[in-house]
Amino acid sequence: MNAAPQYWLMKIEPDECSIDDLAALPGQTVPWTGVRNYQARNFMRDGMRVGDQVLYYHSSCAEPGVAGIAEVASSAYPDATQFDAKSPYFDPKSKPEAPRWLNVDVKFRKKTRLLPLKDMREVPALATMRLLQPGSRLSITPVSPEEWQAVMALLDR
DNA sequence: GCCAACGTTGGC
DNA sequence: GCCAACGTTGGC
Numbered sequence: 742m743n744a745a746p747q748y749w750l751m752k753i754e755p756d757e758c759s760i761d762d763l764a765a766l767p768g769q770t771v772p773w774t775g776v777r778n779y780q781a782r783n784f785m786r787d788g789m790r791v792g793d794q795v796l797y798y799h800s801s802c803a804e805p806g807v808a809g810i811a812e813v814a815s816s817a818y819p820d821a822t823q824f825d826a827k828s829p830y831f832d833p834k835s836k837p838e839a840p841r842w843l844n845v846d847v848k849f850r851k852k853t854r855l856l857p858l859k860d861m862r863e864v865p866a867l868a869t870m871r872l873l874q875p876g877s878r879l880s881i882t883p884v885s886p887e888e889w890q891a892v893m894a895l896l897d898r
Numbered sequence: 899g900c901c902a903a904c905g906t907t908g909g910c
Numbered sequence: 911g912c913c914a915a916c917g918t919t920g921g922c
Contacts, residue, residue, distance in 0.1 A: 800919085805921070
């Protein structure tokens with residue numbers, strides 16, 4: 742029972758938690774709170790396993806792109822911010838007895854060079870990436886082993 | 899700050 | 911259950 746790791750891409754605004762912020766917490770796990778999209782939630786709940794590898798993607802910033810690698814460090818559990826009236830992620834319709842939103846924990850693996858979105862768009866091997874599909878906005882997307890290998894090769898350049 | 903694409907909401 | 915209105919995302 743030692744399944745091969747699966748691969749994901751997770752978007753974060755560097756203002757919230759950049760790869761440098763994550764790197765400043767070595768060995769610590771960080772709750773990936775604030776996901777408020779059912780598809781992304783379902784990827785965490787149904788797809789993610791501890792040990793899965795994550796492309797850490799900076800979005801909504803001057804240089805969007807992959808900035809590092811993280812690892813899934815827990816299975817999905819209820820996101821505490823949905824019950825916190827002071828949180829921007831507060832969801833008044835979610836009840837503690839039936840939590841609507843979940844999060845996993847992630848932990849830092851390494852910082853990479855920044856692989857810009859615009860470079861990724863030019864690589865045929867990455868054309869299938871969910872991130873690169875027109876209009877794709879999902880904050881968590883699966884990455885195939887082939888796509889993962891292609892990204893690793895680009896990062897080594 | 900613009901705006902296209904997409905998801906969610908809610909009236910019917 | 912349809913679908914128009916609205917809000918959000920996120921690159922540019």
